[in-house]
Amino acid sequence: MSDIRNTKVLIIGSGPAGYTAAVYASRAMLEPILVQGMEPGGQLTTTTDVENWPGETEIQGPDLMINMEAHAKAVGTEIIGDLITDLDLSERPFTATGDSGMIYKADAVILATGARAKWLGLDSEEKFKGFGVSACATCDGFFYRGQEIIVIGGGNTAVEEALFLTNFASKVTLIHRRDELRAEKILIDRLMKNEKIEPLWDHVLEEVVGDEDPLGVTGVRVKHVTTGEITEIPAKGVFVAIGHAPANELVKDVLETHMGGYVVTKPDSTATSIPGVFAAGDLTDYKYRQAVTSAGMGCMAALEAEHFLAEQE
Numbered sequence: 001m002s003d004i005r006n007t008k009v010l011i012i013g014s015g016p017a018g019y020t021a022a023v024y025a026s027r028a029m030l031e032p033i034l035v036q037g038m039e040p041g042g043q044l045t046t047t048t049d050v051e052n053w054p055g056e057t058e059i060q061g062p063d064l065m066i067n068m069e070a071h072a073k074a075v076g077t078e079i080i081g082d083l084i085t086d087l088d089l090s091e092r093p094f095t096a097t098g099d100s101g102m103i104y105k106a107d108a109v110i111l112a113t114g115a116r117a118k119w120l121g122l123d124s125e126e127k128f129k130g131f132g133v134s135a136c137a138t139c140d141g142f143f144y145r146g147q148e149i150i151v152i153g154g155g156n157t158a159v160e161e162a163l164f165l166t167n168f169a170s171k172v173t174l175i176h177r178r179d180e181l182r183a184e185k186i187l188i189d190r191l192m193k194n195e196k197i198e199p200l201w202d203h204v205l206e207e208v209v210g211d212e213d214p215l216g217v218t219g220v221r222v223k224h225v226t227t228g229e230i231t232e233i234p235a236k237g238v239f240v241a242i243g244h245a246p247a248n249e250l251v252k253d254v255l256e257t258h259m260g261g262y263v264v265t266k267p268d269s270t271a272t273s274i275p276g277v278f279a280a281g282d283l284t285d286y287k288y289r290q291a292v293t294s295a296g297m298g299c300m301a302a303l304e305a306e307h308f309l310a311e312q313e
């Protein structure tokens with residue numbers, strides 16, 4: 001038989017939204033349980049320098065998340081290393097099932113499952129994933145010391161990854177489908193000044209090419225978006241940095257979503273269409289998707305859960 005844990009507030013996710021919700025819910029004496037999922041600390045554990053977290057001119061992403069976890073623990077949150085595989089929101093208490101076999105019964109749920117890297121969907125990308133194709137420069141950049149690397153994308157992540165990869169690579173080609181980056185100006189400035197980075201505008205990835213035995217990338221075939229001309233570029237690593245999609249698998253059939261799967265919340269609120277279920281952070285935010293905005297929504301979710309539970313009593 002499965003073990004059952006009862007809690008007033010179950011927080012699902014351990015990024016800035018989840019940990020901030022945990023701090024506020026703990027300080028409201030709600031004794032929350034936080035389930036971390038398969039990426040304890042969330043997306044910021046996949047980056048290096050974070051330069052826009054107020055109070056820290058510069059801090060490493062993983063360090064910031066260790067600090068947040070310690071803060072949540074210090075104020076009394078029970079943090080559990082488990083993955084929620086099923087969530088039944090049809091009646092209260094809500095029931096979440098963990099991969100560990102644990103059943104969590106909760107009077108209120110805060111969803112803070114964030115977002116995950118998007119892929120291009122090419123067969124060759126799939127084939128070489130883990131063998132030269134990656135979506136995490138911090139995790140895999142070290143393997144490409146002295147090599148040529150490709151980065152795909154034109155947002156903050158792509159530019160940051162390209163800059164970071166110059167620590168290892170002999171050359172980084174940033175391939176973008178337009179001729180204008182959507183990254184912040186300060187990052188674009190750094191990119192343009194970096195002699196190791198060459199932008200390739202108006203191109204899309206057609207195919208990752210490589211060796212079979214051992215499996216490994218040797219280059220890419222890219223296509224010009226207007227002329228259709230194909231060019232081959234040699235590279236040992238391909239980093240796909242084309243954005244993130246909300247991790248909505250647990251709720252996409254029961255909660256309203258919009259703008260490509262982001263959970264809808266009431267205006268100026270984290271309340272979802274189910275009373276007692278709140279959503280915070282990148283799971284709901286198609287617009288800002290920042291650590292500080294996620295943390296702000298985590299705070300709101302905990303305060304709103306507190307009011308909801310008080311009203312039920």
Ligand code: FAD
Pocket residue numbers: 012013014015016017018035036037038039040041042043044046047049050051052053082083084085112113114115116157160247250280281282283289290291292294
């Ligand atoms: P996430 O950080 O995405 O965390 C989601 C959490 O949910 C994870 O812990 C995961 O394990 C958990 N989870 C998911 N599914 C389940 C499940 N089924 N059961 C249990 N748990 C689950 N923002 C900035 O402000 N500054 C930056 O410098 C910056 N740099 C970035 C660099 C990179 C490379 C990336 C990818 C993003 C960056 N961002 C930055 C954006 C920032 O990381 C996100 O906005 C923020 O992490 C979102 O927080 P979150 O709490 O909503 O979710």
Ligand code: NAP
Pocket residue numbers: 052120152153154155156157158160177178181182204241242243244287288289290
């Ligand atoms: P993003 O801002 O959504 O940018 C995605 C990029 O990939 C865009 O340039 C897009 O091109 C391109 N793209 C998307 N689909 C593509 C496809 N199929 N083929 C080719 N190119 C494709 O995603 P992100 O850069 O991961 O950033 C996500 C969020 O995290 C943002 O809100 C960002 O501000 C935040 N973040 C912040 C920081 C920071 O503050 N330092 C760092 C990283 C991320 P188009 O431009 O043509 O649409």
